[in-house]
Amino acid sequence: MxxxxxxxxxxxxxxxxxxxxxxxxxxxxxxxxxxxxxxxxxxxxxxxxxxxxxxxxxxxxxxxxxxxxxxxxxxxxxxxxxxxxxxxxxxxxxxxxxxxxxxxxxxxxxxxxxxxxxxxxxxxxxxxxxxxxxxxxxxxxxxxxxxxxxxxxxxxxxxxxxxxxxxxxxxxxxxxxxxxxLLSGEHDSRSCFIEVQAGAGGTESMDWAAMVMRMYRMWAQTRDYEVTVVDEMPGEEAGIKRATIRVDGLYAYGYAKTEAGVHRLVRISPFDAGKRRHTSFAAVAVIPALDESEVSIEIGESDLRIERFRAGGAGGQHVNKTESAVRIIHIPTGIVTQCQADRSQHRNKATALSMLQSRLHQMEVTRRAKANAQHTQSLSDVSWGNQIRSYVLQPYQMVKDLRTNYEVSDPSSILDGEIDGFIMAYLASSSAP
Incomplete structure (x- = not known):
C-alpha cells in the first residue's frame, strides 16, 4: 500500500x-x-x-x-x-x-x-x-x-x-x-462485537459454532484487526455453546454486519459412530462497538441484575479462583451480556455494560427503521429459519449464500477465514437499486 x-x-x-x-x-x-x-x-x-x-x-x-x-x-x-x-x-x-x-x-x-x-x-x-x-x-x-x-x-x-x-x-x-x-452506514466505520451461538443439536452444533467463531477470528486477523475474546462458554464434549469476540479496526462493523443470521452445516458427523450425515446450525449476531458519548440510552440501576461468577475455561490461576466474570441481565428486555476476558471484575463489568448499551441502542435504531430481522442486535432475535448461508462438506463440497447465490466450491478456504467474496457480494447486492 x-x-x-x-x-x-x-x-x-x-x-x-x-x-x-x-x-x-x-x-x-x-x-x-x-x-x-x-x-x-x-x-x-x-x-x-x-x-x-x-x-x-x-x-x-x-x-x-x-x-x-x-x-x-x-x-x-x-x-x-x-x-x-x-x-x-x-x-x-x-x-x-x-x-x-x-x-x-x-x-x-x-x-x-x-x-x-x-x-x-x-x-x-x-x-x-x-x-x-x-x-x-x-x-x-x-x-x-x-x-x-x-x-x-x-x-x-x-x-x-x-x-x-x-x-x-x-x-x-x-x-x-x-x-x-458501500460502507456508508452510520456505524459502519466502527469496531464491533461478533456473537456466535450453537443451535439445537448438542455436541454437533457446538462443534459447528466453534468452527464459525474460528472462521471470523481468522478473517479478522487477515484484515489486521485486533481480536479480543469477551466471553466463551465451552460445550460439554466439544466446541462452544456461545462465544463473543470484539473486533477492533476500521469498518469492522460495516463488513461483519453482513454475516448476521443463521449458518447451516451439512457433513458426516465426526461424533457419530455410524458415520451418518448431520445438519447443524449456528446463529451469528453483530453489533457495533459504540462510545458512551454515542449511546443515548439511559439504563437505570433498578433495571439491571448483575451476577458475578468464576470465569470458565483456561485462564490461569487467578482468573479461575476469583469471581471476576460478570453477567448483566437487563430486566425490561431480557437481554443478557457477560464478560470474563479480564482478571479485573471492574473492567469485565464495564465491557458487559458497554455491550448492553450498544445492544439497546441498536434495538432502538432497528425499531425505528423497521429493519430486517437479520440485522437485529441480539442472538435471541435471530430466527433459526433465517438461514443466510449453507456449508456442505459431504457428499459434495460447496458454500452458498442464500441471499446473493454467491457460491464457492472450496469450503476449507472459507472456514479458514476467506469470506470477503461473500461480504462484498452481499454489500453490492444490497446497494443495487
Missing part, C-alpha cells in the same frame, strides 16, 4: 513537470478553467456538486480491460467509478447534510450540549473526509485527461505514456473506493 502511494506521488511529480514543459502558465490556466474551478476556493465551495466525472463519461470513451494501455479507457473507468461512488453516497444529500452540520457547528451555544456537539463534530469530520476523497480523485482525473489531450496534440509520446500509467493507478484506487463507498 505504501509502495503504491509512493509510486502515485512520484507519478504526480513527473506529470506536473511534463505539464509545465508542454505549455505556458497562461495555457495551463486556460485549459484547466474549462475542466474545473480555481484552486483557491474554500472547502465548502469545493464540496458542492460538480460534474467533472460526468463530463468525461459524456465523451463516450469505451472501458477496456485494465491490462490495455489506453489512457481514454482508464479515464472512462475512473469516471464511471466516481459516478458510482457518488450514487452510493447519495451525493446531493451528502453535500446538503455537510451544509446543515456547518450551520449547527457555527452556533454560539453549540457546546451547551457537549454530547450533541461531539456527535455533530464527528459526523461532519466523517462526511467531510468522504467528500474530499471524491473531489481529490476527480481533480486528479481531470488533470490527467487535460495533460493527455495536450500531449496528444503535441505528439509527446513519453508524456502520454506517463499519463496512461497514472490513470491506470488511479483506476485501481477508484475501484477500491467503490467498495469502501
Amino acid at each position: 505504501w509502495a503504491a502511494a509512493a509510486g502515485r506521488r512520484v507519478a504526480s511529480v513527473v506529470l506536473r513537470r511534463s505539464w509545465e514543459s508542454l505549455c505556458t502558465q497562461g495555457q495551463r490556466a486556460l485549459f484547466t478553467a474549462g475542466f474545473r474551478e480555481c484552486e483557491d476556493r474554500s472547502d465548502n465551495d469545493r464540496m458542492r456538486e460538480r460534474g467533472g466525472a460526468a463530463e468525461v463519461i459524456a465523451r463516450g470513451w469505451q472501458v477496456s480491460p485494465e491490462s490495455e494501455s489506453d489512457w481514454r479507457s482508464h479515464a472512462a473507468a475512473v469516471a464511471r467509478s466516481i459516478d458510482l461512488i457518488k450514487a452510493r453516497l447519495e451525493w446531493k444529500k451528502l453535500l446538503a447534510r455537510v451544509q446543515e452540520l456547518d450551520v449547527e457547528l457555527a452556533k454560539p451555544n453549540l457546546w451547551e450540549n457537549a454530547a450533541k456537539a461531539g456527535q455533530f463534530s464527528r459526523e461532519r469530520g466523517a462526511l467531510s473526509g468522504q467528500v474530499k476523497s471524491v473531489i481529490s480523485m476527480e481533480d486528479e482525473l481531470l488533470e490527467h485527461v487535460g495533460l493527455a489531450e495536450l500531449a496528444h496534440e503535441e505528439n509527446d509520446t513519453q508524456v502520454v505514456t506517463d499519463v496512461t500509467q497514472g490513470l491506470a493507478e488511479l483506476r485501481k484506487t477508484a475501484s477500491e473506493r467503490e467498495l469502501v463507498a
Whole structure:
C-alpha cells in the first residue's frame, strides 16, 4: 500500500513537470478553467456538486480491460467509478447534510450540549473526509485527461505514456473506493462485537459454532484487526455453546454486519459412530462497538441484575479462583451480556455494560427503521429459519449464500477465514437499486 502511494506521488511529480514543459502558465490556466474551478476556493465551495466525472463519461470513451494501455479507457473507468461512488453516497444529500452540520457547528451555544456537539463534530469530520476523497480523485482525473489531450496534440509520446500509467493507478484506487463507498452506514466505520451461538443439536452444533467463531477470528486477523475474546462458554464434549469476540479496526462493523443470521452445516458427523450425515446450525449476531458519548440510552440501576461468577475455561490461576466474570441481565428486555476476558471484575463489568448499551441502542435504531430481522442486535432475535448461508462438506463440497447465490466450491478456504467474496457480494447486492 505504501509502495503504491509512493509510486502515485512520484507519478504526480513527473506529470506536473511534463505539464509545465508542454505549455505556458497562461495555457495551463486556460485549459484547466474549462475542466474545473480555481484552486483557491474554500472547502465548502469545493464540496458542492460538480460534474467533472460526468463530463468525461459524456465523451463516450469505451472501458477496456485494465491490462490495455489506453489512457481514454482508464479515464472512462475512473469516471464511471466516481459516478458510482457518488450514487452510493447519495451525493446531493451528502453535500446538503455537510451544509446543515456547518450551520449547527457555527452556533454560539453549540457546546451547551457537549454530547450533541461531539456527535455533530464527528459526523461532519466523517462526511467531510468522504467528500474530499471524491473531489481529490476527480481533480486528479481531470488533470490527467487535460495533460493527455495536450500531449496528444503535441505528439509527446513519453508524456502520454506517463499519463496512461497514472490513470491506470488511479483506476485501481477508484475501484477500491467503490467498495469502501458501500460502507456508508452510520456505524459502519466502527469496531464491533461478533456473537456466535450453537443451535439445537448438542455436541454437533457446538462443534459447528466453534468452527464459525474460528472462521471470523481468522478473517479478522487477515484484515489486521485486533481480536479480543469477551466471553466463551465451552460445550460439554466439544466446541462452544456461545462465544463473543470484539473486533477492533476500521469498518469492522460495516463488513461483519453482513454475516448476521443463521449458518447451516451439512457433513458426516465426526461424533457419530455410524458415520451418518448431520445438519447443524449456528446463529451469528453483530453489533457495533459504540462510545458512551454515542449511546443515548439511559439504563437505570433498578433495571439491571448483575451476577458475578468464576470465569470458565483456561485462564490461569487467578482468573479461575476469583469471581471476576460478570453477567448483566437487563430486566425490561431480557437481554443478557457477560464478560470474563479480564482478571479485573471492574473492567469485565464495564465491557458487559458497554455491550448492553450498544445492544439497546441498536434495538432502538432497528425499531425505528423497521429493519430486517437479520440485522437485529441480539442472538435471541435471530430466527433459526433465517438461514443466510449453507456449508456442505459431504457428499459434495460447496458454500452458498442464500441471499446473493454467491457460491464457492472450496469450503476449507472459507472456514479458514476467506469470506470477503461473500461480504462484498452481499454489500453490492444490497446497494443495487
